[in-house]
Amino acid sequence: MSEEIAPVIDEIKEALPEVEEARIREELERYMKYGIVLREAKKAIIKKFGGTQQNFESSGEKKLVELKGNEMNVDLTVRCLSSTERMQHTSNGEKTLITGLVADTTMIRKYVSWEGHFLEKGKDYRIKGAQARTYRGEVEINLGAFTNVEEAEEDALKDLDVSKLPRFGNLLELTLKDVKAGLSNIHVRGKIMNIEKRVIETERGSRTIFDGMLADDTKRIRFTSWGDFPMEIGQVVSIKGAYVKEWRGIPQINFDERAEIEVLEDVDFDIMKTPRLLAEELMEAGASDVEVVGTVIEVREGSGLIFRCPECNRSLINGNCSVHGQQEGTPDLRTKIILDDGTGALFAILNTEITENILGMSVKECESRFCEDESRVVDHLNQKLLGREFEMRGNVIRDDFGPTVLPNTVNPHEEEYMEEARELIEQLEVL
Amino acid sequence: MARTREAARRVFAVEYNSSQHEDRGLEENAPNYVITPLGESVNRMYLIGVLMSKTNNGTDDSPMYRAEIRDPTGTFYLYAGQYQPQALTALAQLEPPALLGVVGKIRTFVRDDGSFYASVKPEVIFPVDIPQRDRWIISTARFTMDRIRALKDAYGMDDPNEKDLVEMGHSGRTAASAVRSIGIYGQVDLEPIKKGIRDALDLVLEGGGESLGELPKMESGPSPKEAEKEKPGAEVKDTVFAIIKATMGNKGALYRDIIEECAKKGIDKIQLEETIQELLDEGLVYEPTIGIIKPV
Numbered sequence: 217m218s219e220e221i222a223p224v225i226d227e228i229k230e231a232l233p234e235v236e237e238a239r240i241r242e243e244l245e246r247y248m249k250y251g252i253v254l255r256e257a258k259k260a261i262i263k264k265f266g267g268t269q270q271n272f273e274s275s276g277e278k279k280l281v282e283l284k285g286n287e288m289n290v291d292l293t294v295r296c297l298s299s300t301e302r303m304q305h306t307s308n309g310e311k312t313l314i315t316g317l318v319a320d321t322t323m324i325r326k327y328v329s330w331e332g333h334f335l336e337k338g339k340d341y342r343i344k345g346a347q348a349r350t351y352r353g354e355v356e357i358n359l360g361a362f363t364n365v366e367e368a369e370e371d372a373l374k375d376l377d378v379s380k381l382p383r384f385g386n387l388l389e390l391t392l393k394d395v396k397a398g399l400s401n402i403h404v405r406g407k408i409m410n411i412e413k414r415v416i417e418t419e420r421g422s423r424t425i426f427d428g429m430l431a432d433d434t435k436r437i438r439f440t441s442w443g444d445f446p447m448e449i450g451q452v453v454s455i456k457g458a459y460v461k462e463w464r465g466i467p468q469i470n471f472d473e474r475a476e477i478e479v480l481e482d483v484d485f486d487i488m489k490t491p492r493l494l495a496e497e498l499m500e501a502g503a504s505d506v507e508v509v510g511t512v513i514e515v516r517e518g519s520g521l522i523f524r525c526p527e528c529n530r531s532l533i534n535g536n537c538s539v540h541g542q543q544e545g546t547p548d549l550r551t552k553i554i555l556d557d558g559t560g561a562l563f564a565i566l567n568t569e570i571t572e573n574i575l576g577m578s579v580k581e582c583e584s585r586f587c588e589d590e591s592r593v594v595d596h597l598n599q600k601l602l603g604r605e606f607e608m609r610g611n612v613i614r615d616d617f618g619p620t621v622l623p624n625t626v627n628p629h630e631e632e633y634m635e636e637a638r639e640l641i642e643q644l645e646v647l
Numbered sequence: 648m649a650r651t652r653e654a655a656r657r658v659f660a661v662e663y664n665s666s667q668h669e670d671r672g673l674e675e676n677a678p679n680y681v682i683t684p685l686g687e688s689v690n691r692m693y694l695i696g697v698l699m700s701k702t703n704n705g706t707d708d709s710p711m712y713r714a715e716i717r718d719p720t721g722t723f724y725l726y727a728g729q730y731q732p733q734a735l736t737a738l739a740q741l742e743p744p745a746l747l748g749v750v751g752k753i754r755t756f757v758r759d760d761g762s763f764y765a766s767v768k769p770e771v772i773f774p775v776d777i778p779q780r781d782r783w784i785i786s787t788a789r790f791t792m793d794r795i796r797a798l799k800d801a802y803g804m805d806d807p808n809e810k811d812l813v814e815m816g817h818s819g820r821t822a823a824s825a826v827r828s829i830g831i832y833g834q835v836d837l838e839p840i841k842k843g844i845r846d847a848l849d850l851v852l853e854g855g856g857e858s859l860g861e862l863p864k865m866e867s868g869p870s871p872k873e874a875e876k877e878k879p880g881a882e883v884k885d886t887v888f889a890i891i892k893a894t895m896g897n898k899g900a901l902y903r904d905i906i907e908e909c910a911k912k913g914i915d916k917i918q919l920e921e922t923i924q925e926l927l928d929e930g931l932v933y934e935p936t937i938g939i940i941k942p943v
Contacts, residue, residue, distance in 0.1 A: 250902045250938040251916060260937040496820065499651060511783075513655055513693055513750045514771055538930040541943050554652070556693060558790055559820060561652040595865075602773040603695070603748035605782055618651035630778075633785055637851040640788050644844055647795055 221245075224254050230362060231262045274345075281322035283357070285350030285398045292343045292357065293372050294318035294327075296335035318357065321376050326356040333359035340368040354400040354459065387456055393434035393493070395469060396501045397462035404469065405454045406430035406437075407485050408447055429504075430455075430469060433485045435493070436505050438463075442472035452485065454478045465614020466502035490609055495560030495619075502614035508621060509608075509629050510557035512601040519551045520593035521582055547583045549575070551597055555608065555621065564608060564621035574600050574626070605629035650678070655693035655750055657787040658683055660721030661843035663692070666765045668831050669755050681753045681765045684835045685794040686828030692767065693750050694723055695775055695783040698743045712738045714769075716749060719784065719850045720843030724766040726754055734769035740865055741774070748775040748783075774862040781851045788844045793818070795837055797825035802834065886912055887922045891932060891940055899941030 221244055228240050240261065247257035277291040299316035314329040318341075327335070335341055343365050347358040359365060387403040395404065411428035426441040430453075439458075447453060456478075458471035471477075492507040523545030524530065525537035532545045551566040551574065572578050575596055577585070586592050608623035662683045670680040670688060680688040696716035705711030705728070712735060714725040727734040734751075741747065751767040758764070797817040801807035807829050812822035828835060890908045894900040909919045923940060926932045932942050 247937065251906055251920075252902070252937055256937065495654065511693065513748075533929055536930040536943070541930075556655045558654060558657045558693070558786060560654045561691075563652070598773065598865075602771070603775040603779050605779075633778075633781055634852065636785055637781070637848050640785065640792065641845065641848050641852075644788075644792060644841060644848070647792060647799070647841065 221248075221254065224258050228258055228261055232265050233361075235265050279322040280318070280320050280325045280357075283325070283348040283355045283398070285348050285355040287346075287348040289345050289362075290348055292318075292320070292346055293340070293368055294320050294343065295340045295373050295376055295378070296337050297324065297378065298337055299335050301334060319376065319378055319381055320373060322381075324378075324381055326354070327359060328356055329359035329363075331359060331361050331363070333363060333365050335365070340373050342366050342368045342372065350398060355398045391434045392430065392432045392437050393491075393497065395435075395437055395460055395467050397460050397465075397467050400459035402458050402460065402469075403454070403456045404430070404432075404458065405452065405480065405483065406432045407452045408449050409436065410449055411447055431485065433491070435491050435503055437467060437469055438504060439469040439471070442470065443475065445475075445477045447477065447479075452480045452483045454480055462501070462614075464502065465619070466504055466611065495555070495557045495562050497559075498562065498612050498614070498619045499560055502612045502619055504611045505609070506612060507607055507609045508555065508557065508562060508612070509605065510555040510562065511603060511605050512553050513556045513561075513603070514554040515594065515597050515601055516552040516554065519553070519597055520549065521579075521586060521590045522548050522550060524548050547579050549579050549582060549593075551601070553601060555606065560619075562612070562619050562621050563617070564623060566623065566626060570623065570626050571597075653678060653690040655691045656687055656689045657783070657790045658687055658689060658692055658694075659787055659791060659840070659843050659847065660694075660696070660718045660723050662687070662720075662791060662840050663689070663723065663765055664721055665839075667763045669753075669763075669765075679753065679755075681755060682827060682831055684828060684832050685791065685798055685840065686824030686826070686831070687790075687794060688824070688827065689753055691750065691752050691770075693748070693783070694718060694767070695746070695748050695780045696723060698741060698745045698747050700743055701738055701741075710735055710739070714738055716747060716767075719847040723749070724764075725749065725751065725769050726766055727769050731769055734772045737772035737865060738769075741772070741863060745863055746775055746777070746780060746859065748773050748779065774865065776859050776862060777854055778858065781854065784847045784851050788848055791840065791844055793821045794824050794828075795840070797821040798828055798835070798837070801825040801829055883914055883918060884922050884925060887914065887919060888926060888931065888942070891926075892942055895941065899935055899939040902938045902940060905940060 225237060225240050225244065229237060232240070243261050244257055247260060275287040275290040278287070280292065280294065283290065295318065297317040297319055299314060301312060301314050303310050304313040311330055312332065314332070314334050316327055316335060317324055318327050318335065343359065343363060345363045347360055348355055349358055387401055388399060389403040392404060392406055395402065407430070409429040409431050411426055414425050414427055415422050416425060424444060426447070428439055430437050430439045441447070455469070455471055456476040458469050458475055460467050461470055462468060490505055490507045492509065493503065495508060495510060518531070523532045525532055525540050525543050526546050527540050528537065530537050530539065532543055535542055535545065537543050549568050549571040551571045553564050553566065555562045555564050566574070568579065575582060582593060605628070607627045607629050608621055609625045610621060610623035612619050612621050614620070662685055663681070666681045666683045668682040670682055672678055678690045680690050682688050694716065696718040699715040699717050699722070701712055701714040703710050703712055709729055712727045716723045716725060727738055729735070749767065749769050750771040751769040754766045754768040756764045756766065797812055800815055800817065801812060804811060807826055809819065809822040809826055812825060813819055887909060890905055891900045894904045894908055906916060906919060923932070927934065930943060932940050935941050
């Protein structure tokens with residue numbers, strides 16, 4: 217047994233450096249006596265002593281460009297481009313702050329250490345257990361007390377040519393489709409589709425900000441302006457120096473007084489229709505108001521006639537709400553599907569109205585016809601959906617499990633295809 | 648972060664069946680991919696074809712179906728066992744010939760002489776109509792031709808690489824498949840695949856989009872959850888629930904006590920853990936603190 221628990225004790229020690237090993241072992245053995253599996257016991261102990269679970273959930277080895285700014289424990293291989301050291305006044309007195317730039321083959325990022333990790337310019341390092349965080353919309357690397365920094369072997373970064381990387385701090389020019397959370401200092405152009413003034417309360421009093429929607433011919437994206445720029449609906453603007461945040465996995469452009477805004481008189485975008493995206497384009501960032509086309513390849517459990525808790529609207533499982541216990545339940549219809557276009561798989565949740573349309577039946581009719589056998593509703597959904605192509609339009613949110621489409625409209629994709637077949641044959645002949 | 652669901656790739660049988668390579672992930676639970684001659688990496692696929700034959704190589708109690716599904720370019724071989732309950736139920740009900748849509752995972756077999764066979768482990772099987780087949784043919788033809796185009800451009804380069812291919816107008820995905828193909832297969836004979844695409848598109852034109860009329864009806868079998876309920880589990884669950892109620896104090900029942908009581912009734916620890924998890928999932932009990940179970 218002790219062999220099995222030794223590595224777990226090490227992991228807990230890492231998250232709880234102030235707790236003695238003997239104490240951890242004692243706790244762990246107590247949990248195990250209760251038949252709690254190691255993994256669960258580990259979580260519980262860390263929680264009990266006030267540590268956070270994330271401390272040791274490693275994100276593994278990443279490239280700088282892959283960092284999202286929320287990694288608690290990530291491994292990197294980088295070359296140091298510059299380092300400076302200075303004394304900083306903090307609430308705990310004077311502390312040494314080291315900052316600098318590091319690069320790998322993908323990009324340059326800033327690093328920060330309060331724990332004395334001074335990287336030497338020109339040297340390559342293997343960094344284990346670093347933290348990536350977002351400061352003013354910019355992802356930076358924090359080398360903390362649990363970070364292990366070692367010089368890398370000679371050819372660890374043999375393909376790195378710093379002169380070929382975009383310079384740090386340079387404006388990154390992007391179409392809206394390529395705007396991803398964590399990017400900063402970006403340059404985008406788009407048409408203001410709507411804009412709304414809002415007054416919010418901050419620590420330093422009330423502040424006027426502007427919310428709106430920006431669109432180009434690739435995508436629409438919400439923006440927030442923290443500065444008072446004269447912008448109007450219908451204008452095409454160039455925004456330099458914005459940064460990107462996300463909400464439910466949907467990127468949002470933010471900018472403040474430091475940004476440069478310019479109204480472009482002779483530029484316009486073809487944004488008549490909702491942009492259509494491939495599933496693979498939604499894997500890294502969600503989107504608001506887009507269209508996706510794909511085949512329904514699975515109708516998932518939890519679809520069809522369901523009953524909701526009258527108090528909290530959660531769906532009941534065997535007549536039970538996870539919060540309010542046994543309930544009568546209000547009937548509802550919904551459909552959970554996988555929409556796949558060959559480039560990626562999208563999870564989609566179809567609401568009551570759309571599910572009613574697909575079934576050609578209201579919730580009420582459905583309930584009276586199928587209350588004896590709810591699984592028949594799923595059979596009907598399978599028949600109407602499986603293997604069929606649909607156009608879905610709406611928002612695509614994103615979480616750890618990938619993108620989820622929440623469509624406002626769902627239409628069968630039934631364009632005439634004979635002409636398309638003929639065209640493909642022509643193309644094939646010269647291929 | 649959880650791994651996102653793998654896309655269902657569209658590949659004709661002629662391309663899939665001539666695959667000779669599998670990429671196995673190094674990490675635990677990493678997905679495996681069949682690499683086709685055109686470089687597509689397939690973990691899951693969506694195909695449409697005619698069910699030509701099915702045989703049950705297992706027993707009535709634990710069936711193992713082998714089925715042949717023909718698309719216009721070749722035959723997909725399907726193997727469905729107990730871990731593919733939906734596909735098993737469907738295959739048991741459907742009689743050849745039937746036009747079917749199949750969502751499946753890759754399955755590979757290497758013979759002693761080193762020859763490599765790629766087949767399909769179906770997850771979901773359902774009847775489809777001619778227009779659905781035609782749309783599948785068209786989108787599969789499109790994907791396949793994109794791969795061929797990227798590959799032909801790559802053949803013309805001194806140092807085939809994704810970056811230059813993307814600059815030439817190929818998508819990141821097809822650029823990657825072209826580079827992958829060259830790395831594994833060197834130069835590939837494209838003619839059989841092109842002939843396959845041609846045959847498939849001709850079929851679309853010949854058929855004229857005509858419908859098959861009534862499709863075979865399929866009853867859904869027991870869903871995996873319902874199937875579980877049929878196990879002796881239901882009785883065990885009642886017993887465990889009763890034990891929790893009997894042993895609990897004000898704050899709930901100690902896990903340790905539940906184990907002890909259950910042991911007396913002949914319920915072992917693994918069975919108990921599963922049952923408690925089910926009770927938790929169903930919201931009948933909860934865990935106010937670790938090691939204590941309390942009925943809701």
